[in-house]
Amino acid sequence: MSAVAAKVLGDASAFHAIFFEEADEHLASVESLLLRLDPGAPDAEAMNGIFRAVHSIKGSAGMLGFAEIVSLTHVFENLLDLLRKGERPLTRAEVDAMLRAGDVVKSQIAHRRGTLAQTPDRSAAEAELRALATAATAAPREFQVRLGPLAQPIADAELETMLCGLAEMGQVSGQEINNIAGGEIRFRVTLAGAEADLRSVLSLVVEPSLVHIGDAAVAEPAPQATPPVNDESVDLFEAPAAFRARRGAERRQSPGRREGERAANAAPAAQGEAGSIRVSVEKIDRLVNLVGELVITEAMLAQRLGVQTELARHTRELQEAVMAIRMVPISAVFSRFPRLVRELSQRLGKQAEIRLSGESTELDRGLIERITDPLTHLVRNAVDHGLEQPEERAARGKPRGGEIFLTASQRGGSIIIEVRDDGRGLDRQKILARAAERRMAIAPDAPDHEVWQLTFEPGFSTAETVTDVSGRGVGMDVVRRNIQQLGGTVELASSAGAGTSVTVRVPLTLAIIEAMTVGVDGETYVLPLASVVESRRVGAGELHGVAGQGATLRVRDEYLPVRRLAANGEIAVIVEADGGRAALMVDALIGQQQVVVKSLETNFRRIPGISAATIMGDGKVALILDVPQLVKENAAWKPQ
Amino acid sequence: MSHSILVVDDTRSMRKMVATVLQSAGYQVEEAADGAEALDKARGRVFDLVVTDHNMPRMDGVTLVRALRGLAEYDDVALIVLSTETGAELKAKGRDAGATGWMAKPFDPTKMLDIVRQFLS
Amino acid sequence: METAMKDTVEAQGREFLTFRLGAEEYAIEILKVQEIRGWENPTAIANTPAFIKGVINLRGIIVPIVDLRLKFSLSEARYDEFTVVIILSVARRVLGIVVDAVSDVTTLAPQQIRPAPEFGGALDTRFITGLGTVGSRMLILTDIERLMTSRDMQLTETQHTEEEVQS
Numbered sequence: 064m065s066a067v068a069a070k071v072l073g074d075a076s077a078f079h080a081i082f083f084e085e086a087d088e089h090l091a092s093v094e095s096l097l098l099r100l101d102p103g104a105p106d107a108e109a110m111n112g113i114f115r116a117v118h119s120i121k122g123s124a125g126m127l128g129f130a131e132i133v134s135l136t137h138v139f140e141n142l143l144d145l146l147r148k149g150e151r152p153l154t155r156a157e158v159d160a161m162l163r164a165g166d167v168v169k170s171q172i173a174h175r176r177g178t179l180a181q182t183p184d185r186s187a188a189e190a191e192l193r194a195l196a197t198a199a200t201a202a203p204r205e206f207q208v209r210l211g212p213l214a215q216p217i218a219d220a221e222l223e224t225m226l227c228g229l230a231e232m233g234q235v236s237g238q239e240i241n242n243i244a245g246g247e248i249r250f251r252v253t254l255a256g257a258e259a260d261l262r263s264v265l266s267l268v269v270e271p272s273l274v275h276i277g278d279a280a281v282a283e284p285a286p287q288a289t290p291p292v293n294d295e296s297v298d299l300f301e302a303p304a305a306f307r308a309r310r311g312a313e314r315r316q317s318p319g320r321r322e323g324e325r326a327a328n329a330a331p332a333a334q335g336e337a338g339s340i341r342v343s344v345e346k347i348d349r350l351v352n353l354v355g356e357l358v359i360t361e362a363m364l365a366q367r368l369g370v371q372t373e374l375a376r377h378t379r380e381l382q383e384a385v386m387a388i389r390m391v392p393i394s395a396v397f398s399r400f401p402r403l404v405r406e407l408s409q410r411l412g413k414q415a416e417i418r419l420s421g422e423s424t425e426l427d428r429g430l431i432e433r434i435t436d437p438l439t440h441l442v443r444n445a446v447d448h449g450l451e452q453p454e455e456r457a458a459r460g461k462p463r464g465g466e467i468f469l470t471a472s473q474r475g476g477s478i479i480i481e482v483r484d485d486g487r488g489l490d491r492q493k494i495l496a497r498a499a500e501r502r503m504a505i506a507p508d509a510p511d512h513e514v515w516q517l518t519f520e521p522g523f524s525t526a527e528t529v530t531d532v533s534g535r536g537v538g539m540d541v542v543r544r545n546i547q548q549l550g551g552t553v554e555l556a557s558s559a560g561a562g563t564s565v566t567v568r569v570p571l572t573l574a575i576i577e578a579m580t581v582g583v584d585g586e587t588y589v590l591p592l593a594s595v596v597e598s599r600r601v602g603a604g605e606l607h608g609v610a611g612q613g614a615t616l617r618v619r620d621e622y623l624p625v626r627r628l629a630a631n632g633e634i635a636v637i638v639e640a641d642g643g644r645a646a647l648m649v650d651a652l653i654g655q656q657q658v659v660v661k662s663l664e665t666n667f668r669r670i671p672g673i674s675a676a677t678i679m680g681d682g683k684v685a686l687i688l689d690v691p692q693l694v695k696e697n698a699a700w701k702p703q
Numbered sequence: 704m705s706h707s708i709l710v711v712d713d714t715r716s717m718r719k720m721v722a723t724v725l726q727s728a729g730y731q732v733e734e735a736a737d738g739a740e741a742l743d744k745a746r747g748r749v750f751d752l753v754v755t756d757h758n759m760p761r762m763d764g765v766t767l768v769r770a771l772r773g774l775a776e777y778d779d780v781a782l783i784v785l786s787t788e789t790g791a792e793l794k795a796k797g798r799d800a801g802a803t804g805w806m807a808k809p810f811d812p813t814k815m816l817d818i819v820r821q822f823l824s
Numbered sequence: 825m826e827t828a829m830k831d832t833v834e835a836q837g838r839e840f841l842t843f844r845l846g847a848e849e850y851a852i853e854i855l856k857v858q859e860i861r862g863w864e865n866p867t868a869i870a871n872t873p874a875f876i877k878g879v880i881n882l883r884g885i886i887v888p889i890v891d892l893r894l895k896f897s898l899s900e901a902r903y904d905e906f907t908v909v910i911i912l913s914v915a916r917r918v919l920g921i922v923v924d925a926v927s928d929v930t931t932l933a934p935q936q937i938r939p940a941p942e943f944g945g946a947l948d949t950r951f952i953t954g955l956g957t958v959g960s961r962m963l964i965l966t967d968i969e970r971l972m973t974s975r976d977m978q979l980t981e982t983q984h985t986e987e988e989v990q991s
Binding site for chain 3: 672
């Protein structure tokens with residue numbers, strides 16, 4: 064930053080963090096607004112919003128001395144100004160150029176933040192924006208520039224950047240560079256543009272008061288006792304002396320009247336619109352942890368007292384309130400998809416639009432991060448494999464443009480997200496053929512939903528061509544695993560020729576779940592209550608051995624695979640996951656309670672069969688079983 | 704007793720920087736994120752000086768200045784607009800609305816403190 | 825300036841926690857040691873090697889416990905009131921190791937440290953950074969972070985069996 068600003072502001076790094084956060088938000092807003100612009104009828108409100116966002120970034124970047132960001136946003140802002148005033152028409156070309164410029168600014172921010180090693184190249188974006196802005200405007204003018212007297216020399220690199228920047232904008236000549244304390248830098252520059260623009264660029268290297276634009280013949284300002292009041296960076300409409308004099312007179316005249324006015328004008332304090340405050344994620348997480356510990360302590364207490372207390376209800380309410388703080392609208396994830404679909408469809412030569420709904424549905428912040436990758440994969444799949452090329456669609460009597468519907472809703476304790484396309488749908492015959500190839504046992508008349516489940520197996524893809532977009536369909540098994548790790552489920556539905564829909568269900572919150580505790584060989588294990596269907600005592604004769612496949616248990620009309628957790632367990636807990644069921648044999652049912660889910664991977668690693676851990680009322684660690692995996696190990700079919 | 708200054712800017716980092724500069728000189732600073740919030744605060748108490756950005760949502764700087772000039776107790780409070788926009792037309796609008804002065808962004812902290820001091824004695 | 829300071833500290837000596845495993849004494853950087861605890865029964869985890877005893881609750885954090893005596897087959901592993909568990913903070917994880925006994929905290933000056941021999945010992949030489957002498961004691965200076973994060977400790981995530989293809 065400038066030496067003077069640094070003196071007063073001191074360490075600027077605190078401001079950096081705020082700036083980066085803000086810039087992220089502004090850029091997200093810019094992109095979202097740009098995507099929604101209809102070139103035929105641009106929304107004025109949106110144009111102003113984009114302008115303000117870019118303008119803000121420029122202002123703050125200027126204060127912090129991020130010259131390269133100022134340079135790009137300045138050109139960006141110029142174009143926006145012309146567009147919003149209607150002095151230039153808005154076409155797709157402008158929107159695309161601005162989207163690209165926004166990406167470069169994003170990279171510049173990342174570079175400044177330290178997350179991107181190489182310096183982003185802004186020249187292409189700047190040139191593009193400039194070209195669009197100055198297509199047929201004013202003739203170039205010549206400006207005489209004098210910078211100085213300099214308090215101290217300008218850093219060589221900065222000076223060079225400035226001169227190069229000017230050379231790009233126009234022509235620089237007649238340089239007389241005396242880059243020393245007390246010296247001056249003079250040159251002439253010819254360019255098409257406003258003086259204000261030139262001034263902004265020059266203000267990047269010297270204090271605004273030292274920038275003199277006009278005739279080279281301007282005399283050096285005589286040293287003054289009081290600082291010059293009307294230089295180019297400050298414009299006073301009323302001189303301070305006159306102002307003070309007037310003020311004194313008014314005050315002497317009518318103190319009473321002013322008091323009265325003040326009382327009369329004292330409007331009731333604004334109720335304030337729904338105010339919000341920023342809180343760091345660490346503080347929220349700490350709060351969640353503490354409430355989690357409270358839940359455990361309350362359970363311990365209840366255990367010891369042997370009775371439920373009011374405390375339980377209060378704890379539960381507190382917990383719900385705290386979890387609500389962690390809730391974030393799913394728009395945080397959805398917002399990236401319009402851009403993704405737009406670029407993807409362009410790249411693949413398809414026409415596709417995405418329709419979002421339920422963006423305000425909230426889910427836990429931890430979930431947001433982990434649901435992004437799987438959803439991205441599903442959307443990519445829909446564009447890549449689901450939708451047909453426009454010609455094929457037309458041939459089938461469908462509209463040339465395909466549609467993808469992304470909806471989110473909340474039902475009970477779960478969030479339901481659906482990705483649906485109106486494309487070609489899943490090809491049952493092809494899938495069955497592939498299954499046969501891979502020696503997967505499945506009845507030829509198996510119901511559709513079972514056939515679709517096959518596509519979740521690793522390496523399973525019937526895509527004819529492998530595009531670099533979503534890979535060889537390997538993704539679906541990873542998608543399902545990721546969702547399962549969140550305690551959720553994925554289901555497929557499809558209609559040949561009409562489209563495919565993928566429904567993802569995830570629990571509302573990650574951190575605290577209702578659980579059933581069971582005893583196995585003297586140890587306590589935990590099962591998510593949501594996965595438990597029922598439980599009952601089982602006599603030895605009830606377990607039927609099926610040759611080569613272990614025991615099964617008859618439950619009403621089904622024969623469920625049995626998984627012996629306890630070697631001699633006599634109690635069966637029927638669990639369900641992904642449309643499959645199994646019977647887990649345990650020694651005892653201990654109880655039911657809420658538990659705080661703690662990851663094993665923080666200090667350890669993922670263990671097969673275990674999804675996480677928790678701390679029980681007695682302070683001991685208990686492992687939470689991975690029900691989907693337990694069910695799957697006993698799935699009805701096995702590779703032969 | 705120290706003077707109170709209202710700083711208005713929708714850009715948080717900018718607001719913080721201006722506030723820090725003013726606070727470093729011993730002024731008491733309150734912040735507002737746009738013209739409407741600023742007007743609310745200005746009605747609640749009379750500040751000794753106001754520094755405001757122009758480009759803001761809900762109510763821009765020039766409109767805020769005009770509104771403040773409609774309040775008698777702000778008759779002799781200096782209202783300075785701090786903006787990256789320095790076009791003559793806009794400045795004239797500001798002046799007509801009753802602004803006391805117009806400062807360009809990026810701003811020179813020393814100069815700002817100087818101007819503020821001159822209008823606060 | 826930072827390197828100059830570091831040199832000064834090094835010239836004065838580094839602090840190590842020393843502990844006994846079997847017949848030998850090992851030394852690890854004190855900065856990696858979070859605390860020292862007695863033995864408490866961990867929750868065992870099925871399908872993990874015998875030297876991983878399980879996990880414990882350390883003030884709300886789930887910490888895995890590794891018995892180095894079993895891992896290196898150095899001595900009889902007893903679990904009683906004298907058993908010592910050193911809680912380490914390495915590679916952004918918290919882990920516990922069970923050893924025979926903790927000796928003391930020692931400062932070793934550079935001249936007390938000799939390079940590690942090419943052979944011998946229970947530990948692979950890539951984890952040994954040198955040999956320290958204090959009086960008649962010989963201390964095996966160990967890079968405990970490298971050791972605990974190595975593949976055969978099986979404490980860190982192994983490769984996914986299903987490769988994730990980049991989309």
